[in-house]
Amino acid sequence: MADYKSIHFTIDFEVSGKVLDVVNDYLAQQPEPRPFVEPNSAGYVFYFHTLDIRLLQRNIEALTAQDLFSSNDSGTSSKTGQILKTIYEEVSKIGSYGVKSGKRQYVDFNIERKVQNRKGKEKNRSQYYYAQDNDFSETSNPLPSEMTNRIVCGDSLEVLKTLPDNSIDLIFTSPPYNFGLEYDSQDDAHKWELYFNKLFAIFDECIRVLKFGGRIAVNIQPLFSDYIPSHHMISNFFISRRMIWKGEILWEKNNYNCKYTAWGSWKSPSNPYLKYTWEFIEIFAKGTLKKVGDAQNADITPEEFKEWVVAKWSIAPERKMKEFGHPAMFPEKLAERVIKLFSFVGDVVLDPFNGVGTTTAVAQKLGRRFVGIDISQEYCDIAQKRLKSTLF
């Protein structure tokens, strides 16, 4: 016999074998495995599995109408209607049921509802499928002491090659808008290609030096005027390298860093310009979303955590750029949030485009170890001073 659920019910009138047959005839219209009623010593038992409740309701309505208009029924339709109604009422008291193709399921439902084998199903769905089958090593390596807590002046592509594999916990950076290339030539596409080739070569090194479970958070302002969606292009690059997209933070600067008068086609759908008051931070994880670390070394407060996991951060742009002598700094508050949210105290934080050292200064303040690389000696000197300076 199929798996049935049963409920016991009583009825306050005599039920003949004929009435019971008619009840079971109606129930036989239900989907397989068909429900049925049997008498027992205390009354009746309704056995059921899957019910078409609307069909049951229609049966009851039809029997009630038949009862009203039929004169020679000898009460069969009325009694059948009342039994079906009792069954319907008893069944309606059962709160937990599932619905499949419009039919209510009473058996096996809990098994389905608890999502059996959730892990297996997730695997089938293939969470971050694009990052599976990576060949990242899980073994971390120590960062040599001569590279620890250092500001290094040089081209990141070269300097990063001197760092061991799997030695960095968090990279936070903001790439340059260009690599000294001038964009006044006619050959912009080519220039952009060169730009991305160089940037991606540096990012390949970044991925190599990240530990398994390490993160890279890249602050990007797309060059909207050139219609280059760099945030998407950079994300596509990391995805192609089997890095897991951990998320995206929208850094709302609340300032119009664009010309108010640059409307494109003024008051015309022909070609209006869109304006942006925000930048993006794209975050990727190497190999796993979960980072190994001692809970005692998490320094984020409950309030900070609650506020910062909401991925729209309203933070004013850096106001002291003139003072620091750098035109494209991000504010310390931004670095502080990224570092506290994505790394533990004592972790190693790297910025391969360190500028005047916002990342390294904040990392130091927050008890992280750090490495900052920039191609400009002038910026590196400021970053170095900043580590001790009162400017911070």
Ligand SMILES: C[S@@+](CC[C@H](N)C(=O)[O-])C[C@H]1O[C@@H](n2cnc3c(N)ncnc32)[C@H](O)[C@@H]1O
């Ligand atoms: C957007 S700025 C970063 C500013 C930094 N976040 C700060 O707050 O000071 C990008 C930096 O990348 C540096 N840079 C450009 N090309 C580089 C390269 N090949 N290697 C290392 N640094 C480079 C530039 O000198 C510039 O300071």
